[in-house]
Amino acid sequence: MAGHLVLKKTDFFASSAQPVAVADRYPQNVFAEHSHDFCELVLVWRGNGLHVLNDRSWRITCGDLFYIRAEDRHRYESVNDLVLHNIIYCPERLKLNVDWDDLLHRQSVAGSDPRWRLSSHGMAQARQLISQLEHESPKQDALSLCLTESLFLQLCILLRRHRYQSRDAAGPDGGETLDLLMAALGSSLETPFELQQFCQQHQVAERHLRQLFRQQTGMTISQYLRQLRICQAQDLLRHSEMLISDIATRCGFEDSNYFSVVFTKETGLTPRMWRQRYAVEVS
Known part of the structure:
Protein backbone atom coordinates (compact mmCIF):
# COMPACT_ATOMS: atom_id res chain seq x y z
CA MET A 1 0.00 0.00 0.00
CA SER A 166 -2.51 -18.69 21.28
CA ARG A 167 -4.39 -21.85 20.27
CA ASP A 168 -2.04 -24.25 22.04
CA ALA A 169 -3.63 -26.33 24.76
CA ALA A 170 -1.33 -24.79 27.37
CA GLY A 171 1.68 -22.60 27.83
CA PRO A 172 5.13 -24.20 27.75
CA ASP A 173 5.55 -23.95 31.50
CA GLY A 174 2.68 -26.30 32.14
CA GLY A 175 0.80 -23.28 32.98
CA GLU A 176 -0.03 -20.39 35.16
CA THR A 177 -3.82 -20.16 35.34
CA LEU A 178 -4.00 -17.00 33.22
CA ASP A 179 -1.81 -18.62 30.54
CA LEU A 180 -4.09 -21.66 30.52
CA LEU A 181 -7.17 -19.45 30.27
CA MET A 182 -5.72 -17.44 27.36
CA ALA A 183 -4.87 -20.65 25.52
CA ALA A 184 -8.33 -22.07 26.18
CA LEU A 185 -9.99 -18.90 24.86
CA GLY A 186 -7.76 -18.94 21.77
CA SER A 187 -8.89 -22.48 20.97
CA SER A 188 -12.59 -21.71 21.55
CA LEU A 189 -13.31 -19.47 18.57
CA GLU A 190 -15.67 -21.99 16.95
CA THR A 191 -17.13 -23.62 20.05
CA PRO A 192 -18.74 -22.36 23.27
CA PHE A 193 -16.40 -21.64 26.17
CA GLU A 194 -17.56 -22.81 29.59
CA LEU A 195 -15.79 -20.74 32.25
CA GLN A 196 -17.32 -22.67 35.14
CA GLN A 197 -16.05 -25.95 33.72
CA PHE A 198 -12.57 -24.41 33.20
CA CYS A 199 -12.47 -23.21 36.81
CA GLN A 200 -13.50 -26.61 38.12
CA GLN A 201 -10.91 -28.35 35.98
CA HIS A 202 -8.08 -26.07 37.18
CA GLN A 203 -9.37 -25.64 40.74
CA VAL A 204 -9.56 -21.86 40.67
CA ALA A 205 -12.28 -19.55 42.00
CA GLU A 206 -14.31 -18.10 39.14
CA ARG A 207 -14.68 -14.67 40.76
CA HIS A 208 -10.92 -14.42 41.37
CA LEU A 209 -10.16 -15.43 37.78
CA ARG A 210 -12.59 -12.87 36.39
CA GLN A 211 -10.99 -10.13 38.52
CA LEU A 212 -7.45 -11.19 37.56
CA PHE A 213 -8.32 -11.25 33.87
CA ARG A 214 -9.87 -7.79 33.94
CA GLN A 215 -6.96 -6.39 35.93
CA GLN A 216 -4.42 -7.68 33.40
CA THR A 217 -6.31 -7.02 30.18
CA GLY A 218 -8.79 -4.21 30.82
CA MET A 219 -11.57 -6.43 29.46
CA THR A 220 -13.95 -9.06 30.73
CA ILE A 221 -13.40 -12.64 29.58
CA SER A 222 -16.50 -12.54 27.38
CA GLN A 223 -15.45 -9.22 25.80
CA TYR A 224 -12.01 -10.62 24.96
CA LEU A 225 -13.42 -13.81 23.43
CA ARG A 226 -15.92 -11.80 21.39
CA GLN A 227 -13.11 -9.59 20.09
CA LEU A 228 -11.08 -12.65 19.06
CA ARG A 229 -14.08 -13.99 17.15
CA ILE A 230 -14.77 -10.67 15.43
CA CYS A 231 -11.11 -10.42 14.32
CA GLN A 232 -11.35 -13.90 12.83
CA ALA A 233 -14.60 -12.97 11.09
CA GLN A 234 -12.98 -9.86 9.58
CA ASP A 235 -10.24 -11.99 8.10
CA LEU A 236 -12.65 -14.60 6.70
CA LEU A 237 -14.86 -11.92 5.19
CA ARG A 238 -11.88 -10.39 3.47
CA HIS A 239 -10.00 -13.46 2.33
CA SER A 240 -12.67 -16.12 1.72
CA GLU A 241 -15.87 -16.52 -0.25
CA MET A 242 -17.68 -18.27 2.59
CA LEU A 243 -21.32 -17.36 3.17
CA ILE A 244 -21.78 -14.88 5.99
CA SER A 245 -23.93 -17.42 7.84
CA ASP A 246 -21.11 -19.97 7.60
CA ILE A 247 -18.59 -17.40 8.84
CA ALA A 248 -20.86 -16.70 11.81
CA THR A 249 -20.87 -20.41 12.68
CA ARG A 250 -17.10 -20.65 12.13
CA CYS A 251 -16.62 -17.80 14.61
CA GLY A 252 -18.79 -19.25 17.37
CA PHE A 253 -22.10 -17.48 16.65
CA GLU A 254 -25.05 -19.87 16.36
CA ASP A 255 -27.34 -17.10 15.09
CA SER A 256 -26.14 -15.21 11.98
CA ASN A 257 -28.45 -12.28 12.74
CA TYR A 258 -26.92 -11.89 16.19
CA PHE A 259 -23.47 -12.17 14.60
CA SER A 260 -24.34 -9.28 12.26
CA VAL A 261 -25.53 -7.14 15.18
CA VAL A 262 -22.34 -7.79 17.20
CA PHE A 263 -20.06 -7.34 14.19
CA THR A 264 -21.70 -4.01 13.28
CA LYS A 265 -21.48 -2.77 16.86
CA GLU A 266 -17.76 -3.64 17.08
CA THR A 267 -16.62 -2.44 13.64
CA GLY A 268 -19.15 0.18 12.55
CA LEU A 269 -19.88 -1.83 9.39
CA THR A 270 -22.18 -4.74 8.64
CA PRO A 271 -20.42 -7.97 7.59
CA ARG A 272 -21.59 -7.40 4.02
CA MET A 273 -20.30 -3.81 3.99
CA TRP A 274 -16.96 -4.97 5.43
CA ARG A 275 -16.59 -7.53 2.64
CA GLN A 276 -17.56 -5.01 -0.04
CA ARG A 277 -15.17 -2.39 1.29
CA TYR A 278 -12.17 -4.66 0.99
CA ALA A 279 -13.31 -6.07 -2.34
CA VAL A 280 -13.16 -2.48 -3.66
CA GLU A 281 -9.69 -1.94 -2.16
CA VAL A 282 -8.32 -5.15 -3.70
CA SER A 283 -9.80 -4.44 -7.12
Whole structure:
Protein backbone atom coordinates (compact mmCIF):
# COMPACT_ATOMS: atom_id res chain seq x y z
CA MET A 1 0.00 0.00 0.00
CA ALA A 2 1.59 3.23 -1.15
CA GLY A 3 1.84 6.33 0.96
CA HIS A 4 2.16 4.82 4.42
CA LEU A 5 4.73 6.08 6.90
CA VAL A 6 8.22 4.54 6.95
CA LEU A 7 10.09 4.86 10.25
CA LYS A 8 13.84 5.41 9.80
CA LYS A 9 16.64 3.93 11.87
CA THR A 10 18.38 7.31 11.98
CA ASP A 11 15.53 8.54 14.21
CA PHE A 12 15.69 5.66 16.67
CA PHE A 13 19.32 4.55 16.97
CA ALA A 14 22.08 6.58 18.62
CA SER A 15 24.67 5.68 15.99
CA SER A 16 25.18 3.68 12.81
CA ALA A 17 26.83 0.94 14.90
CA GLN A 18 24.08 0.46 17.50
CA PRO A 19 22.43 -2.90 16.75
CA VAL A 20 19.49 -2.85 19.21
CA ALA A 21 17.40 -0.25 21.01
CA VAL A 22 14.48 -0.37 23.43
CA ALA A 23 11.44 1.83 22.89
CA ASP A 24 8.91 1.71 25.73
CA ARG A 25 5.34 2.69 25.03
CA TYR A 26 3.75 3.80 28.31
CA PRO A 27 1.11 3.91 26.96
CA GLN A 28 0.98 2.98 23.28
CA ASN A 29 -1.42 5.40 21.63
CA VAL A 30 -3.25 5.03 18.36
CA PHE A 31 -0.56 4.92 15.66
CA ALA A 32 -1.11 5.16 11.89
CA GLU A 33 -0.02 2.41 9.52
CA HIS A 34 3.73 2.27 9.05
CA SER A 35 6.67 0.08 8.17
CA HIS A 36 10.37 0.48 9.08
CA ASP A 37 13.86 0.17 7.71
CA PHE A 38 14.61 -1.94 10.81
CA CYS A 39 12.90 -4.89 12.53
CA GLU A 40 11.22 -5.08 15.90
CA LEU A 41 9.82 -7.32 18.59
CA VAL A 42 6.57 -6.19 20.20
CA LEU A 43 5.79 -7.46 23.69
CA VAL A 44 2.57 -6.37 25.42
CA TRP A 45 2.56 -5.89 29.19
CA ARG A 46 -0.90 -4.54 30.01
CA GLY A 47 -4.20 -3.25 28.64
CA ASN A 48 -5.57 -4.05 25.21
CA GLY A 49 -5.79 -2.73 21.69
CA LEU A 50 -6.24 -3.65 18.06
CA HIS A 51 -3.00 -4.45 16.24
CA VAL A 52 -3.50 -4.47 12.47
CA LEU A 53 -0.60 -6.35 10.88
CA ASN A 54 -0.46 -6.60 7.08
CA ASP A 55 -4.21 -5.90 6.94
CA ARG A 56 -5.10 -8.59 9.51
CA SER A 57 -6.56 -7.44 12.84
CA TRP A 58 -5.45 -8.95 16.14
CA ARG A 59 -6.93 -8.08 19.50
CA ILE A 60 -3.87 -7.89 21.73
CA THR A 61 -3.36 -7.87 25.48
CA CYS A 62 -0.80 -8.81 28.14
CA GLY A 63 1.60 -11.53 27.06
CA ASP A 64 1.12 -11.12 23.31
CA LEU A 65 4.32 -11.19 21.27
CA PHE A 66 4.90 -10.22 17.63
CA TYR A 67 8.00 -10.47 15.44
CA ILE A 68 7.84 -7.58 12.95
CA ARG A 69 9.96 -7.57 9.79
CA ALA A 70 11.03 -4.29 8.23
CA GLU A 71 8.65 -4.72 5.28
CA ASP A 72 5.62 -5.51 7.45
CA ARG A 73 2.90 -2.88 7.69
CA HIS A 74 1.14 -2.40 11.00
CA ARG A 75 -0.82 0.06 13.08
CA TYR A 76 -2.59 0.34 16.44
CA GLU A 77 -6.27 1.14 16.87
CA SER A 78 -8.86 1.14 19.67
CA VAL A 79 -6.24 1.14 22.41
CA ASN A 80 -7.14 0.97 26.09
CA ASP A 81 -4.30 1.51 28.59
CA LEU A 82 -2.05 -0.43 26.20
CA VAL A 83 1.50 -0.77 27.54
CA LEU A 84 4.19 -2.47 25.48
CA HIS A 85 7.88 -2.61 24.64
CA ASN A 86 9.32 -2.38 21.15
CA ILE A 87 12.73 -4.02 20.91
CA ILE A 88 14.04 -2.64 17.63
CA TYR A 89 17.08 -4.03 15.85
CA CYS A 90 19.04 -3.85 12.61
CA PRO A 91 19.86 -7.37 11.36
CA GLU A 92 22.84 -6.16 9.33
CA ARG A 93 24.48 -4.77 12.49
CA LEU A 94 24.34 -8.04 14.44
CA LYS A 95 27.83 -9.55 14.56
CA LEU A 96 27.50 -12.75 16.61
CA ASN A 97 27.64 -16.02 14.69
CA VAL A 98 23.94 -16.81 15.14
CA ASP A 99 21.23 -17.85 12.68
CA TRP A 100 19.12 -14.83 13.59
CA ASP A 101 16.52 -15.43 10.91
CA ASP A 102 15.82 -18.90 12.24
CA LEU A 103 15.77 -17.73 15.85
CA LEU A 104 13.53 -14.75 15.23
CA HIS A 105 11.32 -15.56 12.28
CA ARG A 106 11.06 -19.28 11.64
CA GLN A 107 7.51 -20.54 12.10
CA SER A 108 6.42 -24.15 12.27
CA VAL A 109 3.80 -23.70 9.55
CA ALA A 110 4.02 -21.15 6.75
CA GLY A 111 1.25 -18.58 7.01
CA SER A 112 0.37 -19.55 10.58
CA ASP A 113 -0.74 -17.18 13.31
CA PRO A 114 2.00 -14.48 13.58
CA ARG A 115 0.98 -13.73 17.14
CA TRP A 116 2.71 -15.66 19.87
CA ARG A 117 2.04 -15.56 23.56
CA LEU A 118 4.69 -15.43 26.26
CA SER A 119 4.06 -17.37 29.45
CA SER A 120 3.84 -15.53 32.78
CA HIS A 121 7.16 -17.08 33.83
CA GLY A 122 8.74 -15.97 30.55
CA MET A 123 7.39 -12.43 30.94
CA ALA A 124 8.96 -12.08 34.38
CA GLN A 125 12.35 -13.11 33.01
CA ALA A 126 11.98 -10.95 29.91
CA ARG A 127 11.36 -7.84 32.03
CA GLN A 128 14.75 -8.24 33.68
CA LEU A 129 16.59 -8.71 30.39
CA ILE A 130 14.81 -5.79 28.73
CA SER A 131 15.69 -3.56 31.68
CA GLN A 132 19.37 -4.48 31.26
CA LEU A 133 19.13 -4.01 27.50
CA GLU A 134 17.51 -0.60 27.91
CA HIS A 135 20.36 0.48 30.19
CA GLU A 136 23.19 -0.87 28.00
CA SER A 137 22.03 -0.28 24.43
CA PRO A 138 22.54 3.53 24.26
CA LYS A 139 26.24 3.17 25.12
CA GLN A 140 28.57 3.29 22.13
CA ASP A 141 31.88 1.80 23.30
CA ALA A 142 32.93 -1.55 21.84
CA LEU A 143 32.28 -3.57 25.00
CA SER A 144 28.79 -2.10 25.41
CA LEU A 145 27.91 -2.86 21.80
CA CYS A 146 29.02 -6.45 22.34
CA LEU A 147 27.09 -6.73 25.60
CA THR A 148 24.00 -5.22 23.97
CA GLU A 149 24.01 -7.89 21.29
CA SER A 150 24.64 -10.58 23.89
CA LEU A 151 21.65 -9.43 25.94
CA PHE A 152 19.52 -9.34 22.79
CA LEU A 153 20.54 -12.92 22.03
CA GLN A 154 19.56 -13.98 25.54
CA LEU A 155 16.20 -12.27 25.12
CA CYS A 156 15.55 -13.96 21.77
CA ILE A 157 16.38 -17.38 23.22
CA LEU A 158 14.17 -16.69 26.23
CA LEU A 159 11.25 -15.71 23.98
CA ARG A 160 11.74 -18.81 21.86
CA ARG A 161 11.78 -21.02 24.95
CA HIS A 162 8.70 -19.59 26.67
CA ARG A 163 6.47 -18.61 23.76
CA TYR A 164 3.46 -20.56 22.58
CA GLN A 165 0.74 -20.11 19.97
CA SER A 166 -2.51 -18.69 21.28
CA ARG A 167 -4.39 -21.85 20.27
CA ASP A 168 -2.04 -24.25 22.04
CA ALA A 169 -3.63 -26.33 24.76
CA ALA A 170 -1.33 -24.79 27.37
CA GLY A 171 1.68 -22.60 27.83
CA PRO A 172 5.13 -24.20 27.75
CA ASP A 173 5.55 -23.95 31.50
CA GLY A 174 2.68 -26.30 32.14
CA GLY A 175 0.80 -23.28 32.98
CA GLU A 176 -0.03 -20.39 35.16
CA THR A 177 -3.82 -20.16 35.34
CA LEU A 178 -4.00 -17.00 33.22
CA ASP A 179 -1.81 -18.62 30.54
CA LEU A 180 -4.09 -21.66 30.52
CA LEU A 181 -7.17 -19.45 30.27
CA MET A 182 -5.72 -17.44 27.36
CA ALA A 183 -4.87 -20.65 25.52
CA ALA A 184 -8.33 -22.07 26.18
CA LEU A 185 -9.99 -18.90 24.86
CA GLY A 186 -7.76 -18.94 21.77
CA SER A 187 -8.89 -22.48 20.97
CA SER A 188 -12.59 -21.71 21.55
CA LEU A 189 -13.31 -19.47 18.57
CA GLU A 190 -15.67 -21.99 16.95
CA THR A 191 -17.13 -23.62 20.05
CA PRO A 192 -18.74 -22.36 23.27
CA PHE A 193 -16.40 -21.64 26.17
CA GLU A 194 -17.56 -22.81 29.59
CA LEU A 195 -15.79 -20.74 32.25
CA GLN A 196 -17.32 -22.67 35.14
CA GLN A 197 -16.05 -25.95 33.72
CA PHE A 198 -12.57 -24.41 33.20
CA CYS A 199 -12.47 -23.21 36.81
CA GLN A 200 -13.50 -26.61 38.12
CA GLN A 201 -10.91 -28.35 35.98
CA HIS A 202 -8.08 -26.07 37.18
CA GLN A 203 -9.37 -25.64 40.74
CA VAL A 204 -9.56 -21.86 40.67
CA ALA A 205 -12.28 -19.55 42.00
CA GLU A 206 -14.31 -18.10 39.14
CA ARG A 207 -14.68 -14.67 40.76
CA HIS A 208 -10.92 -14.42 41.37
CA LEU A 209 -10.16 -15.43 37.78
CA ARG A 210 -12.59 -12.87 36.39
CA GLN A 211 -10.99 -10.13 38.52
CA LEU A 212 -7.45 -11.19 37.56
CA PHE A 213 -8.32 -11.25 33.87
CA ARG A 214 -9.87 -7.79 33.94
CA GLN A 215 -6.96 -6.39 35.93
CA GLN A 216 -4.42 -7.68 33.40
CA THR A 217 -6.31 -7.02 30.18
CA GLY A 218 -8.79 -4.21 30.82
CA MET A 219 -11.57 -6.43 29.46
CA THR A 220 -13.95 -9.06 30.73
CA ILE A 221 -13.40 -12.64 29.58
CA SER A 222 -16.50 -12.54 27.38
CA GLN A 223 -15.45 -9.22 25.80
CA TYR A 224 -12.01 -10.62 24.96
CA LEU A 225 -13.42 -13.81 23.43
CA ARG A 226 -15.92 -11.80 21.39
CA GLN A 227 -13.11 -9.59 20.09
CA LEU A 228 -11.08 -12.65 19.06
CA ARG A 229 -14.08 -13.99 17.15
CA ILE A 230 -14.77 -10.67 15.43
CA CYS A 231 -11.11 -10.42 14.32
CA GLN A 232 -11.35 -13.90 12.83
CA ALA A 233 -14.60 -12.97 11.09
CA GLN A 234 -12.98 -9.86 9.58
CA ASP A 235 -10.24 -11.99 8.10
CA LEU A 236 -12.65 -14.60 6.70
CA LEU A 237 -14.86 -11.92 5.19
CA ARG A 238 -11.88 -10.39 3.47
CA HIS A 239 -10.00 -13.46 2.33
CA SER A 240 -12.67 -16.12 1.72
CA GLU A 241 -15.87 -16.52 -0.25
CA MET A 242 -17.68 -18.27 2.59
CA LEU A 243 -21.32 -17.36 3.17
CA ILE A 244 -21.78 -14.88 5.99
CA SER A 245 -23.93 -17.42 7.84
CA ASP A 246 -21.11 -19.97 7.60
CA ILE A 247 -18.59 -17.40 8.84
CA ALA A 248 -20.86 -16.70 11.81
CA THR A 249 -20.87 -20.41 12.68
CA ARG A 250 -17.10 -20.65 12.13
CA CYS A 251 -16.62 -17.80 14.61
CA GLY A 252 -18.79 -19.25 17.37
CA PHE A 253 -22.10 -17.48 16.65
CA GLU A 254 -25.05 -19.87 16.36
CA ASP A 255 -27.34 -17.10 15.09
CA SER A 256 -26.14 -15.21 11.98
CA ASN A 257 -28.45 -12.28 12.74
CA TYR A 258 -26.92 -11.89 16.19
CA PHE A 259 -23.47 -12.17 14.60
CA SER A 260 -24.34 -9.28 12.26
CA VAL A 261 -25.53 -7.14 15.18
CA VAL A 262 -22.34 -7.79 17.20
CA PHE A 263 -20.06 -7.34 14.19
CA THR A 264 -21.70 -4.01 13.28
CA LYS A 265 -21.48 -2.77 16.86
CA GLU A 266 -17.76 -3.64 17.08
CA THR A 267 -16.62 -2.44 13.64
CA GLY A 268 -19.15 0.18 12.55
CA LEU A 269 -19.88 -1.83 9.39
CA THR A 270 -22.18 -4.74 8.64
CA PRO A 271 -20.42 -7.97 7.59
CA ARG A 272 -21.59 -7.40 4.02
CA MET A 273 -20.30 -3.81 3.99
CA TRP A 274 -16.96 -4.97 5.43
CA ARG A 275 -16.59 -7.53 2.64
CA GLN A 276 -17.56 -5.01 -0.04
CA ARG A 277 -15.17 -2.39 1.29
CA TYR A 278 -12.17 -4.66 0.99
CA ALA A 279 -13.31 -6.07 -2.34
CA VAL A 280 -13.16 -2.48 -3.66
CA GLU A 281 -9.69 -1.94 -2.16
CA VAL A 282 -8.32 -5.15 -3.70
CA SER A 283 -9.80 -4.44 -7.12
